[in-house]
Amino acid sequence: MRNKGLEPFSNLVDAFGALPGIGEKSALKLAYHIATGGAYDGIKLSHAIEQAVESIQRCSRCNNLSQDELCDICSDELRESSKVCIVESAKDILTIEKLGQYNGRYYVLSDIDTFDLVHLREALKDARELIFAFAPSIASDTMMLYIESQLEDLSLTFTKIAQGVPTGISLESVDTLSLARAIEDRVTL
Ligand SMILES: [Zn+2]
Structure with a gap:
């Protein structure tokens, strides 16, 4: 039972x-810890949360987390716009960026039921290669085939990250070397 005084x-x-x-x-x-650790820890935490909630939004082009309308990657002229890597979560962008090996753009596609095909097509305007970087599963295979079928009219090469990434785990759990290799050795669908 809850103690009212400690609500x-x-x-x-x-x-x-x-x-x-x-x-x-x-x-x-x-x-x-917050309740007993002095006011400072708690206020610092609440301030960081407030700031994040207020300033972080989705990039209007790729759905990555961003402080501005366009994320750092989309607004970086030096990134290759001919490559777009489709990921399931903005977290995966951080994971891939940490490898420092990929220099294309991204698109975050979180849910096959709600994804906006028109928006995705817009993001692929200058793309020649679309790279699927999904953690392997039956659901992600289905999603890849579906997206490919919806974009058939665009002259794109569809690739996916190579085998070696184990089935059923998220990209952030894959070791750096395996993931780097899987991106390097991507295969055509
Ligand atoms: Zn972006």
């Missing part, structure tokens, strides 16, 4: 508990 604490536990990857125990630990 702000319970709310904090709930808020932490609602975050991905945070179980009940961790939520309690974090809330306890």
